[in-house]
Amino acid sequence: MGEEGWRWADAWIFVSLVIAGGAGRHRRAATTRRPEGVRLADVLSTADHLNRSLPARHEVEAAVRRLAGAGLITVSDGWFRVTPAGEHLWRTRPNGGFGTTVEAVHGVLSRRHTPGTSDWTLGDDEHAAAVQEFAVRTGQPVRRRPAQESSSG
Template sequence: MSAVIAERLERDRAMHAALPVSGATLADLLAAADFLHHSVPSRTDLEESVRRLVGAGLLVIDEDLVVVAPAGEQLWRTRPFSGLSSAVVTLQTQLNRASAPGDADWHLDETTYAAAVREYSLRLADGR
C-alpha cells in the first residue's frame, strides 16, 4: 500500500513539473509507510517486505526506484473502496492468502537505507 501511495504521489509531482514518471524512491516509500503506520519501517522490515512483494510480482525495483507492477496495480484497483484503513486490512488479508509468499534476491544495505531515512527526515524538517 505504501508503494502505491508513494508511486502515485511521485507520478502527480512529475506530471505537474512536466518531468518523466519514473517511480518512487525509497524515501518516498518510507514517507508513505510512516503516514500509514505512524512509524518508519526498519531496514530489515523494509527489505523483507520489498523482497516478498517483488517475488510475488507486485513490485518492480529499478535501481533505487520502486514501481508498482501490473499485478500490484490490479490488486489495488480491485480492492473495496471503503476507506484507507479498510484497504490496508483488505490488501494485507489478500496478500496473506497467497499460496506462497514471493522471495526476490534484493538487498537493502545500511548505507542506502540510512540515506533514504536522511532524505525523508530532511523533507519532514522542510515541511514537505
C-alpha cells in the same frame, strides 16, 4: 498466520509504494503517474503517514523481496514500481475506509497471492540515507516502531 504467509509490514510497504507512486489518486491511469517509479525516501514518507512510524530496514528488505518475488513490484536502480499484477491487486481490493487500507490489502495478499522470493537487498547505508532524506524533507523527528511490533504484524 504462519511464517511463510504475508506479514502486515508487507501490505504496509505495498500500500506505501502504491500511494507514493500516485496510483492511489482517483484511480489514475498508469500513463498519468510517475513512470520512473518512486525512491525509498518517498516510500518511507508514505509509510510514516500511514502508520506514524518508519519501517525498519529489515522490514523494508523482507517486504520488497516477497512483493517483488510475487511479481507485484519491481526495483531497478533504486526506483520502486508497481507491476501490472500489483496494479490489479490494488484496483480490485475491497474498498473500506482509509484506515483499513493496509488491512484490506493484507487480506487480499493472503487470499490471492503467495509470497515470493527475490535476492534484492537493502544496505544499512541506503536505508539510513533514505531515513535522513525523510527527516530533512519533513522536518520531523524519526519515529520508529518498537522492536516487538516490527517483527509481528
